[in-house]
Amino acid sequence: MNKYNILYNYINYSLEIIILSIIFISIALYFKNKYLICISGTFLIFILFFFRNFPVYKYSKNDNININGIISPSSSKIIMIKEKKTHNFIKTYLSPLDEHILVSPINGKILNIESNPTKNDAERMRITLQDDNGNIMHFDQIVSIFGRWGWMTKVLIDKRVIISSKIGDTLKQGERYGIIRFGSNMEYFLPKEYQIKARIGEKCELGESVIAMLKN
Numbered sequence: 001m002n003k004y005n006i007l008y009n010y011i012n013y014s015l016e017i018i019i020l021s022i023i024f025i026s027i028a029l030y031f032k033n034k035y036l037i038c039i040s041g042t043f044l045i046f047i048l049f050f051f052r053n054f055p056v057y058k059y060s061k062n063d064n065i066n067i068n069g070i071i072s073p074s075s076s077k078i079i080m081i082k083e084k085k086t087h088n089f090i091k092t093y094l095s096p097l098d099e100h101i102l103v104s105p106i107n108g109k110i111l112n113i114e115s116n117p118t119k120n121d122a123e124r125m126r127i128t129l130q131d132d133n134g135n136i137m138h139f140d141q142i143v144s145i146f147g148r149w150g151w152m153t154k155v156l157i158d159k160r161v162i163i164s165s166k167i168g169d170t171l172k173q174g175e176r177y178g179i180i181r182f183g184s185n186m187e188y189f190l191p192k193e194y195q196i197k198a199r200i201g202e203k204c205e206l207g208e209s210v211i212a213m214l215k216n
Contacts (some may be wrong), residue, residue, distance in 0.1 A: 008184060013144065014050075021044035024040035025037065025044060055174070066215060067132075070105045071105055072100070072204035072205060073103055073104075073186070074100075074101075074206060075094065075100075076092035076186060077203050078200055078201065079092060079093050079198075081198070087191060088188075089189060090187070091186070091188065094186065101180040102163075102180065103176050104129070104176075106129060106131045106173055107173045108130050108167070110128070112128040113166070113167055121144065123159070123160055123161050124132055124140055124143070125140070125161040127177065127178075132205065135214075136191060137188070137189060137190050139187075139188055141163075141180050142185040143180070144187060160183055161180050163177060163178040164179070188211070190212055193215055194212040194213060195213055195214075197210050
């Protein structure tokens with residue numbers, strides 16, 4: 001485990017919360033309040049686990065994945081699949097125990113990154129990718145509207161979806177491009193040239209599970 005990767009994640013994504021947790025623990029210790037010590041200590045442990053040393057993927061962990069496949073960009077469970085006339089749609093759920101980093105599902109180029117919220121979103125970032133065959137697909141990182149007015153969002157976490165790559169970047173399949181610091185869903189809008197292989201209820205592994213394959 002690379003100690004510098006651990007430090008990078010904590011400093012960039014959770015430093016404010018860790019500092020606040022330590023302040024709460026210090027207050028609890030000063031007043032010798034065992035209940036406050038337990039609560040603040042548990043919260044700190046959860047934050048340290050949630051932002052643990054996520055692997056910084058360069059390529060997919062699975063060497064057998066065909067480059068014509070779309071791999072799962074997140075660690076999440078598939079909760080909805082719809083095949084529409086113009087595209088295929090997949091919606092997934094990320095639990096608090098899932099790794100919340102994001103990796104490129106294909107070898108491709110970032111065409112666009114935009115905030116594209118709906119009325120049900122507190123936050124939504126869309127990344128548009130183009131594969132080597134010219135097919136265009138969208139991947140939305142979503143924070144639901146629940147908790148929009150929470151203290152964590154307003155005071156500590158101004159932006160919960162972070163895209164670390166930029167428009168024009170070329171990504172390798174499995175390469176890291178961002179993180180959902182606190183969020184719950186992703187939505188994939190895939191071109192009809194790809195056939196969906198995933199199933200509702202399937203738990204997809206980050207950078208490993210194949211969710212769709214190029215036809216023919």
